[in-house]
Amino acid sequence: MSLNFLPGRPNDTPQTACQATWQKHTLFAYCSGNNLIILSNKFTRLQTIYTQADCTAVDINSQNGFIALSFHNRVLIYKPIHQIMQNPKWxxxxxxxxxxxxxxxxxxxxxxxxxxxxxxxxxxxxxxxFGIYQPILQWNQKQPKPVYNVIISQDSQLIVSVG
Incomplete structure (x- = not known):
């Protein structure tokens, strides 16, 4: 029997952990302080990404492997270095x-x-x-209360938010 230890305690909000399947890899990402830890099957650590401040939310795009990570009012987008890898890196x-x-x-x-x-x-x-990624704001609306969870439909036509 072997014991596996994960690096760092996850941050306190539910949005600081996510799981997705991409390219036959089961990925689990969680924020621990100002670090993003990315794990694969059997809790194999794939990568640790260091940020400037404590992370507040993370999500993995299961279509292309992109990872979005937020801290303060910034969102960082990470892409896989290669589309097909045994141990992917971002x-x-x-x-x-x-x-x-x-x-x-x-x-x-x-x-x-x-x-x-x-x-x-x-x-x-x-x-x-052509390999240069540019974020384009499509829509923005002030909410009566801060949004703490958001769900988007598969076709991107509906967004549900909880505040």
């Missing part, structure tokens, strides 16, 4: 600045679009221009 491809309020949650759609919740609810498209 690199930052772009970042976006949300409004001046802290990002509480984020969620990928299946078409490389990202819903972000804070005091505002916004919808971004991450556009690929």
């Amino acid at each position: 690199t930052q491809c772009c970042q976006l600045f949300h409004d001046d309020t802290p990002v509480n949650c984020l969620r990928w759609s299946s078409d490389n679009e990202l819903a972000i919740g804070s005091d505002f609810l916004s919808f971004w498209k991450i556009k690929d221009n």
Whole structure:
């Protein structure tokens, strides 16, 4: 019998952990302080990404392996270095600045679009221009209460938020 120890205690909110299946890899990502820990099957650590501040939310796009990570009012987007790898690694491809309020949650759609919740609810498209990734704001609306969870439909036509 072997014991596995995971690095770091997950941050306190439910949005700081997520799981997805991409390219036959089961991925689990969680925020621990200012680190993002990415694990694969059998809790094999694939990568640790260090950020400038404590992370508040993370989500994995199961279509292309992109990972969105937030801290303060910033969202960092990481893409897989290669599409087919036994032990994938990620690199930052772009970042976006949300409004001046802290990002509480984020969620990928299946078409490389990202819903972000804070005091505002916004919808971004991450556009690929020949390997240069550019976030484009599609929609933004101030909410009566801060958004703490967001769910997006598969076709990106419906967004549900909880505040």
